[in-house]
Amino acid sequence: MTKLQAKNIVKHFDHNGNSVVALDGVNLNVEEGDFICIVGPSGCGKSTFLNIVAGLETPDSGEILLNGKSISTPGPDRTMVFQEGALFPWLKVIDNVEFGLKMAGIPKDERRQISQRYLDMMQLTKFADSYTYQLSTGMKQRVAIARALAMDPEILLMDEPFAALDSQTRDLLLVELQLIWERTKKTIIFVTHNILESVILGNRVVVFKNRPSKIKKEIAIDYRRPRLMEDENLQKYYHQIVEELKNEVIAQIKDENQ
């Protein structure tokens, strides 16, 4: 069943009075329970696309359909994990995880139950009463994932959530995220500039191209899970995507030097 459909999404930005094309007709279908990774050179509009799906930005034209219904505003059915976590420093970890549930008017006892469950899942139980500054970057991202999952969204949106992590922590979370995905059966759209990350996580890797920004290719990754960073068999997928992106990056550097 199609969970999410992006139809011909176009978005322009105003840059010093010039109109810059951020997205030039993006079409994407995401099936229920799918794990989609979007990769592309920086500035290719992949994060803009995710923001549009989240309803945080509006497209100039085109449409996003969730379960067949058009959406244009942010909503707890599409929760986002941001690159820098975006946790609230004035709240304890547990209150961060419960924030969306509180906004949804869920009573306190029920909120506690739900948040405990996701804190357990992310191995954060001990830190429930900590403030966010007391956590490492990796733990903050765990809290952000727990917070997004606690809302039980239709789709989980992840915008380069591991970009700021050290490599050991990231490798660990790459495995954890696969296990969580298998356990929760969530539909996930994961944006990254890291190709190996996309190969490890995605059922399908969507390669964005630059100028005009649209989807260049979709590559299915049909391989057993959990996939590990050091698995040699992933190399062929990796090289396939590198090939796709190589020309893009060269074109972009030329562009920027002009």
Added chain:
Amino acid sequence: MSEKITSEKKSQNLHDIANAALFLAVFVGIWQIVFMLGIWPTISMPSPAMVASSFAKIISNLSLPEGIVVTLGRLVAAFAVSIALGTLIGLAMIRFKGFGKTLNSFSAGLLSFPSIAWVPFSILLIGFNDFGIMFVVIMSSIFSVMISTYSSIRNIPPIYMDAAKNMGAKGFALFRYVTLPAATPSLIIGLRQAWSFAWHAVIGAEILMSVVGLGHILSVGRDFLDMGEVIASMITIFAIGLVVDRFLLYKLDDRIRRKWGLERHH
């Protein structure tokens, strides 16, 4: 481990108090020496002991306690009005962008406007009474509250708002649970500044407009050539300013900084 931190903190506090006491002792000592050198006549430069006896006098004839009560009463009432109105205008500046931008472009002039310059205006508009003084205090502190409300909210990192909206927060809940707490550390800095403007203003206005109050004691001291009384009043003003900031506003600020994990900047 937390015990160790507490005892470390205690000894740090003791150390700070000892330093402050030493500083005061040196200050009073130098004062005494200058007095004994006899450069100025006693009427212009009384000794520490003479000021102490002036203190005793204005305390026992109740003019100092009464002055403190009256001054703080005016200040607190006027400051409350400043906070209420200033916050409302600040929020209106956020809500109506053009209005906010326009008013904000005057902020440098409004913030640096000397409080004393409101006194003649207030005398002619309202008169020599409590409300005249309160008007000066309000005008001197309200812009600080207003501009700090506006800029504190505008400077909230957009990612907090995005995250909150993404989790379904909107309308008043968004304001109450995200905008307000996110702006709080910066709002408190604005509040401390507004408080210091209000404190300047109330003393200045009382010197020129009042028949009771701490500022009035200063001007009586001047009129009767009573330097002891002037200095005693100045010391009181200094002490109140210190106590309010140190034990109220700073504490509040410090608590929030700790909670947010910002205290390591000190």
